[in-house]
Amino acid sequence: MQRLKVGVIMGGVSSEYEVSLNTGREMLKHLDPSKYEGIPVIINRLDQLIEGVNGLDFALLALHGAYGEDGTVQGTLETLGIPYSGSGVLSSSLCMDKQLSKTILRHAGIPTPDWLCWDSMECYDTDAARRLGYPVMVKPNAGGSSIGMTKVNSGQELRNAVLKAFAEDACVMIERYTAGQEITCSLLNGKLLPVIGIRSLGEEWFDYSAKYEQGGADEQILQLPAATAERVQEAALASYRLLKCSVYARVDMMLKDGVPYVLEVNTLPGMTETSLLPQSALAAGFTFSGLLDAIITGSLQERSCRQGTVVSHV
Numbered sequence: 469m470q471r472l473k474v475g476v477i478m479g480g481v482s483s484e485y486e487v488s489l490n491t492g493r494e495m496l497k498h499l500d501p502s503k504y505e506g507i508p509v510i511i512n513r514l515d516q517l518i519e520g521v522n523g524l525d526f527a528l529l530a531l532h533g534a535y536g537e538d539g540t541v542q543g544t545l546e547t548l549g550i551p552y553s554g555s556g557v558l559s560s561s562l563c564m565d566k567q568l569s570k571t572i573l574r575h576a577g578i579p580t581p582d583w584l585c586w587d588s589m590e591c592y593d594t595d596a597a598r599r600l601g602y603p604v605m606v607k608p609n610a611g612g613s614s615i616g617m618t619k620v621n622s623g624q625e626l627r628n629a630v631l632k633a634f635a636e637d638a639c640v641m642i643e644r645y646t647a648g649q650e651i652t653c654s655l656l657n658g659k660l661l662p663v664i665g666i667r668s669l670g671e672e673w674f675d676y677s678a679k680y681e682q683g684g685a686d687e688q689i690l691q692l693p694a695a696t697a698e699r700v701q702e703a704a705l706a707s708y709r710l711l712k713c714s715v716y717a718r719v720d721m722m723l724k725d726g727v728p729y730v731l732e733v734n735t736l737p738g739m740t741e742t743s744l745l746p747q748s749a750l751a752a753g754f755t756f757s758g759l760l761d762a763i764i765t766g767s768l769q770e771r772s773c774r775q776g777t778v779v780s781h782v
C-alpha cells in the first residue's frame with residue numbers, strides 16, 4: 469500500500485510559534501511510518517503555506533493561534549483541495565473568537581463566566597469592570613497559551629492589564645474570575661475522552677509558565693461524582709456541537725459548586741506527548757501514534773463527506 473504524504477504544518481506567525489514547533493516535532497516523531505510519510509513544513513511567513521503544501525496528500529496542522537487555528541489556513545487548504553486535520557473554517561474562526569463562541573454558548577444555556585469586551589481604549593470603563601466584580605481575568609479575545617493575560621484583583625491594576633492584552637489583540641475580554649477546579653475535556657471524533665483536572669503549582673492560575681515549564685502544573689485524570697461527570701460531559705459535547713467542531717477539540721472549563729463553566733474551546737490544542745489531549749487519549753487507550761491515526765482518518769472522512777455534499781448539490 470502506498471504511504472500517504474503527510475505534511476506537518478508548523479511554526480506560523482502567531483505568538484505561539486515555539487509551542488507550534490514542539491507540537492509539530494512530536495507529531496513527526498509519532499506518525500506511523502508504515503502508513504505515512506511525514507514531511508515537515510515550517511512556515512515563517514503566510515505565503516510559504518502555498519508552496520509548502522504543494523504535492524501533499526494531507527496537511528496535519530500543528531499550528532496554534534492566529535493564522536493557523538482561526539480558519540484562515542483551513543480556508544486556503546479548502547481552496548487548494550488539500551485535506552487537513554481538525555475542524556473546518558467556520559468552527560475554527562468561531563472558536564478562536566472567545567467573545568463570539570461565549571455568546572453562542574450563553575444563548576444555548578451553557579454556563580460560561582460573565583464578560584465584557586472592549587475594541588479600543590476608548591471603551592475602557594472601570595465602572596463596568598467593577599460591576600462585573602473583581603477579580604477579573606483580562607485576556608486578548610483571540611489569544612492562546614495564556615499570552616497577554618492577567619488576573620486583576622482591583623481597579624488600580626486594570627489599565628496596565630488591558631494595555632498588555634491590547635498589545636496582543638484588537639479586542640480585549642474582561643471576564644469574571646471563576647474560582648474552582650480547573651478541568652479540560654478532550655473530544656475525539658465526537659466522543660469525550662477522560663477528563664483531566666489541572667492544578668497550577670507555582671502560579672495561581674494556568675499561565676504560560678504553568679503550561680509549559682516542567683513541574684508547572686499537576687495534571688491528572690479525574691474521577692468526578694456521577695452527577696457532576698454528566699454535567700461536564702453534556703457541557704463539553706454541547707460546546708463541541710454548537711461550535712461545529714469536528715475530529716478533535718479541547719474544551720477548557722472551571723468547575724465551581726458542581727457547575728462546569730466553559731472558558732473556551734480549542735480547535736488545534738497542543739499536541740506534544742505531554743499535552744493535555746494526548747494525555748487524555750492515552751488514558752482512553754490511544755498511543756500517540758494511534759491518536760494521530762484517528763485524527764487523520766477522522767479528518768479524511770470529514771473532508772470527503774463535505775466534498776460529497778458539494779457534489780450532490782451540483
Ligand SMILES: Nc1ncnc2c1ncn2[C@@H]1O[C@H](COP(=O)(O)OP(=O)(O)OP(=O)(O)O)[C@@H](O)[C@H]1O
Pocket residue numbers: 581605607611612613614615617643644645646647650673674675720722731732734
Ligand atoms: N474566568 C476565569 N476564571 C478563572 N480562571 C481563568 C478564567 N479565564 C482564564 N482563566 C485561567 O487562565 C487560563 C487560560 O485561559 P484561557 O483558556 O481563556 O486562555 P488561552 O490563552 O486561550 O489558553 P489556551 O492555551 O488553552 O489556548 C485558564 O486555563 C485558567 O487557568
Ligand SMILES: [Mg+2]
Pocket residue numbers: 720731732
Ligand atoms: Mg485555555
